[in-house]
Amino acid sequence: xxxxxxxxxxxxxxxxxxxxxxxxxxxxxxxxxxxxxxxxxxxxxxxxxxxxxxxxxxxxxxxxxxxxxxxxxxxxxxxxxxxxxxxxxxxxxxxxxxxxxxxxxxxxxxxxxxxxxxxxxxxxxxxxxxxxxxxxxxxxxxxxxxxxxxxxxxxxxxxxxxxxxxxxxxxxxxxxxxxxxxxxxxxxxxxxxxxxxxxxxxxxxxxxxxxxxxxxxxxxxxxxxxxxxxxxxxxxxxxxxxxxxxxxxxxxxxxxxxxxxxxxxxxxxxxxxxxxxxxxxxxxxxxxxxxxxxxxxxxxxxxxxxxxxxxxxxxxxxxxxxxxxxxxxxxxxxxxxxxxxxxxxxxxxxxxxxxxxxxxxxxxxxxxxxxxxxxxxxxxxxxxxxxxxxxxxx
Numbered sequence: 001x002x003x004x005x006x007x008x009x010x011x012x013x014x015x016x017x018x019x020x021x022x023x024x025x026x027x028x029x030x031x032x033x034x035x036x037x038x039x040x041x042x043x044x045x046x047x048x049x050x051x052x053x054x055x056x057x058x059x060x061x062x063x064x065x066x067x068x069x070x071x072x073x074x075x076x077x078x079x080x081x082x083x084x085x086x087x088x089x090x091x092x093x094x095x096x097x098x099x100x101x102x103x104x105x106x107x108x109x110x111x112x113x114x115x116x117x118x119x120x121x122x123x124x125x126x127x128x129x130x131x132x133x134x135x136x137x138x139x140x141x142x143x144x145x146x147x148x149x150x151x152x153x154x155x156x157x158x159x160x161x162x163x164x165x166x167x168x169x170x171x172x173x174x175x176x177x178x179x180x181x182x183x184x185x186x187x188x189x190x191x192x193x194x195x196x197x198x199x200x201x202x203x204x205x206x207x208x209x210x211x212x213x214x215x216x217x218x219x220x221x222x223x224x225x226x227x228x229x230x231x232x233x234x235x236x237x238x239x240x241x242x243x244x245x246x247x248x249x250x251x252x253x254x255x256x257x258x259x260x261x262x263x264x265x266x267x268x269x270x271x272x273x274x275x276x277x278x279x280x281x282x283x284x285x286x287x288x289x290x291x292x293x294x295x296x297x298x299x300x301x302x303x304x305x306x307x308x309x310x311x312x313x314x315x316x317x318x319x320x321x322x323x324x325x326x327x328x329x330x331x332x333x334x335x336x337x338x339x340x341x342x343x344x345x346x347x348x349x350x351x352x353x354x355x356x357x358x359x360x361x362x363x364x365x366x367x368x369x370x371x372x373x374x375x376x377x378x379x380x381x382x383x384x385x386x387x388x389x390x391x392x393x394x
Contacts, residue, residue, distance in 0.1 A: 001031060001034055001035055001036065001302045001303060001392070002036045002037075002038070002300060002301045002302045002303075003024075003027050003031075003035055003036065003037045003038070003301060003302065003303045003304075003305060004037075004038050004040060004297050004298060004300075004301035004303070004304045004305065005019075005020045005023040005024045005027070005037060005038070005039050005040070005305045005306075006020065006039075006040040006041070006042055006292075006294065006297070006304065006305070006306045006321075006324055007019035007020050007023060007041065007042060007305075007306055007307050007308065007321070007338075008041075008042040008043070008044060008306075008307070008308040008309075008320045008321060009043075009046075009047060009048055009308065009309065010307075010308060010309040010339075010340055010376050010380075011309045011310075012309075012373050013309065013340065013372075013373040013374075013376035013377075014376045014377055014380070015041070015047070015048055016041035016042050016043060016048050016052060017039075017041040017048070017051075017052070018377060019041070019307070019376075019377075019380060020039040020040070020041050021039065022376075022377045022378075022380040022381045022384070023305050023307075023338065023380055023381070023384045024037045024039055025381050025384075026380065026381040026382065026383070026384030026385040026388070027305065027384055027385070027388055029381075029385050030384065030385045030386075030388035030389045030392070031388060031392060031394070032394065038297055038300075038301070040056075040292050040294060040297055042288065042292075042306075042320050042321070042324075043148065043150075043288055044150045044207070044284065044285075044319065044320055045106075045148035045149055045150030045151075045205045045206070045207070045284045046105075046106075046107045046111070046148065046150025046151030047105070047107045047108075047111065047113065047150075047151055048105075049103070049105040049107070049148030049150065049205070050077045050078070050079040050103050050104065050105035050108065050148070051077065051079070052292075053079065053081070053103050053146070053288070053291055054077075054079030054080070054081055054103055056291060056292055057081035057082075057085045057086055057291070058081070058085055059079055059080050059081030059082070059085070059103075060079075060080055061077045061078065061079050061080070062077070062078045062079075062080070063075045063076070063077055063078075064076055064077075064078055064132070064133065064136055066109050066128075066129035066130075066132040066133055067109070067126065067128040067129040067132060067160075067164075067179075068109065068110070068114055068129055069109075069110045069111065069114055069115055069125040069126060069127075069129070069153040069154060070114075070115060070119065070124065070125065070126075071126065071128075071179065074109070074114065074129070076105070076108040076109040076129060076133060077105060077108055078102060078103070078104060078133055078136060078137060079102065079103035079104075079105075080100060080101070080102060080103070080140075081100075081101050081103065082099075082100060082101075083096045083097060083098060083099050083100070083101055083143070083144070084097065084098060086101070086291065087290055087291065087293055089290040090287065090290050090291050093203070093282055093287060093290070094144045094146075094201070094203065095201075096143055096144050096201075099143030099144065100140075100141055100142055100143050100144075101142065101143065101144045101145070101146060102137035102140070102142035102144070102145045102146070103145075103146050103148075104130065104133045104134065104137065104145060104146070104147045104148070105148050106127070106130050106147060106148060106149045106150070106151070106152050106266060106269065107148070107150060107151035107152065109127075109129035109130045109132070109133055110125065110126065110127045110129055110130050110152055110153055110154045110160075111151045111152060111153055112151055112152060112153040112225070112226065113151065114153065115153045120153065120226055120227035121226070121227035121228065122153075122154060122155035122156070122182055122219075122223060122226045122227060122228055122236070122267060123181065123182045123183040123228075123236070124181055124182075124183060125153045125154045125155075125156065125181070125226070126154060126156055126160035126179065126180070126181055127152075127154050127156055127158055127159070127160040127161040127267075127269055128160035128161065128163060128164045128179060129160075129164075130147070130158075130160075130161045130164075130269070131160060131161035131162060131163065131164025131165050132164045134147075134161065134164075134165065134197075134199065134202070135164060135165060135197055138197045138198070138199055138200070139197075142200050143200050144200050144201050144202075144203065145199070145200060145201070145202045145203065146203050146205060146287075147202060147203065147204050147205065147269075147273075147279075148205045148284070149204060149205065149206060149265055149266035149269055149270065150266070150284075152226075152266040152267055152269065153226055154226070154266070154267040154269070155182065155218050155219060155222065155223060155226060155228070155236075155240075155267030155268065156180070156181065156182050156267055156268070156269075157212075157240065157243055157244055157247065157267070157268035157269070157271055157272045158267075158268060158269035158270070158271065158272025158273055158276075159180050159243065159247070159272060160179070160180055160181070161269060161272060161273070162195070162247075162272055162276050163179070163180050165195045165196060165197060165199075165276075165277075166193050166194050166195050166196030166197070167191065167192075167193045167194070167195065167276070168191070168192040168193035169184070169188050169190070169191055169192075170188070170189060170190040170191075170192060171184075171187040171188065171189055172187070172189045182236070182239065182240075185239040185240075185242070185243050186239060188243065188246070191246055191247065191250040195276055195277060199277045201278075201280065202273055202277055202278070202279040202280065203279075203280055203281075203282045203287075204262070204269075204270045204273060204274075204279050204280065204281050204282065205282055205283075205284035205287055205288075206262045206265045206266075206270060206281050206282070206283075206284050207283065207284040207285055207319050208262060208264070208265045209261035209262055210222075210261070210262070210263070210264030210265060211258060211259045211260070211261070211263055211264050212240070212244060212258040212259070212260075212263040212264045212268050212271050213237060213240060213241055213244070213258055213264070216264065217237070217240075217264045218240070218263075218264040218265070218266075218267050218268050219233055219236050219237050219240060220233065220237070221264065222264070222265075222266075222267065223236065226267070240268070241258075244258050244268070244271065247272065247275055247276070248275055251275050251276055253275045257271060257274060257275050258271065260274065260281075261281070262281045284319070285319030285320065285323055289323070294324070294327065295327065298324070298327045298328055298331050298333060299331055301333060302333065302334075303333065303334050303335075303336070304324055304325075304327075304328045304333055304334070304335040304336070305335075305336050305338065305384065306320075306321040306324045306325065306335065306336075306337055306338075307321050307337045307338035307339045307359075307362075307380075308320060308321050308339055309339060309340045309341075310339055310340055310341050310342075311337060311339040311341075311342045311343065311346050311347070311350075311359055312342075312343040312346050313343060313345060313346050313349070315346060316346060316349055316350070316353075321337055321339075322350070325337060325350060325353075325354050325357045326353075326354065328354070328356065328357065329353075329354040329355075329356060329357065332356070333356065334356045334357070335354065335356060335357040335358075336357070336358055336359075336360065336384075336387060336388075336391075337350065337357060337358070337359040337360070338359075338360055338361075338362050338380060338383055338384060338387075339359065339360075339361060339362065340361065340362060340363050340372060340373075340376060340379075341361050341363060342359045342360065342361040346359065347359040347360075360383060360387055361383075362376070362379040362380050362382075362383040363379055364379070
């Protein structure tokens with residue numbers, strides 16, 4: 001039996017690669033030598049984006065010291081792959097038959113997980129380190145840059161990134177603000193400088209269509225999880241609108257850029273890159289699906305095992321595991337979804353939509369969350385083993 005294990009990360013418990021390995025181990029134990037297992041870790045553009053895509057294309061990863069979201073230095077990865085090692089569908093997206101592609105993971109340089117819960121607030125977090133990685137990629141000869149923007153701590157419109165590339169922000173006293181943060185925005189009266197490097201095409205992997213402002217904008221939808229309080233929203237929104245307008249004016253771009261689908265993702269970093277550097281949005285999961293050649297792997301498999309940390313009603317419109325269940329259904333293949341916890345209504349809906357699919361929680365009933373996170377790998381092994389022994393008795 002050919003089995004595809006394709007898991008996304010289990011937040012605070014397992015990386016996508018570790019989850020794939022755990023499920024593969026459980027499947028091998030359950031089915032024995034008859035199980036031929038292919039592993040394909042998934043990524044939503046956040047943690048693991050760089051390593052998963054780079055390793056899948058037989059590339060290599062460098063580590064660079066850059067500015068973290070709170071201003072302290074940290075080590076962040078920069079992946080490199082040759083375009084001719086990528087599937088044709090991906091080369092078509094990049095319009096690049098020959099050349100070097102740099103892969104940057106925003107979560108590694110400006111990620112929410114890097115900020116202690118008590119210090120999370122978008123007014124005090126910067127994307128400067130992401131700009132440093134772009135600058136390094138340009139210096140090392142990138143012919144294209146792919147940026148994954150999941151898991152961000154920031155909501156700075158990408159201004160920190162642009163400052164790292166050469167932009168300057170001044171106040172009414174003529175002073176240049178050394179490291180721009182949203183808390184400085186009310187003092188900004190001028191934008192000067194320029195993008196000092198000739199950037200290659202920059203592709204922004206994004207699966208949301210939120211505009212920059214408004215009820216579906218960056219601050220309204222994503223601000224609370226980054227520490228923005230309800231009573232701070234109106235002022236933060238007004239400051240965001242003012243700075244976005246200044247940026248459009250400086251680069252002579254129409255303010256309609258604020259309404260571009262995806263401009264509100266990751267605190268507006270795509271908006272800033274689009275206005276200043278011509279950054280282009282690409283559908284994140286579609287790109288990952290093509291990059292990992294998932295359609296072929298699903299077609300060749302007899303069974304698909306997938307999952308992530310939690311499956312609930314909000315997962316049903318998502319990408320990743322649900323998209324794989326959809327692909328398995330289209331190929332008339334059985335699919336088993338395994339998650340730390342599974343909402344009963346979601347499991348029912350998945351089975352209704354995809355009759356060959358079933359969703360299971362791996363966490364034993366009554367297990368405390370802290371223990372469940374610590375034992376996630378073992379729980380996934382055991383649950384995979386149990387489900388497959390029941391479904392495919394030897």
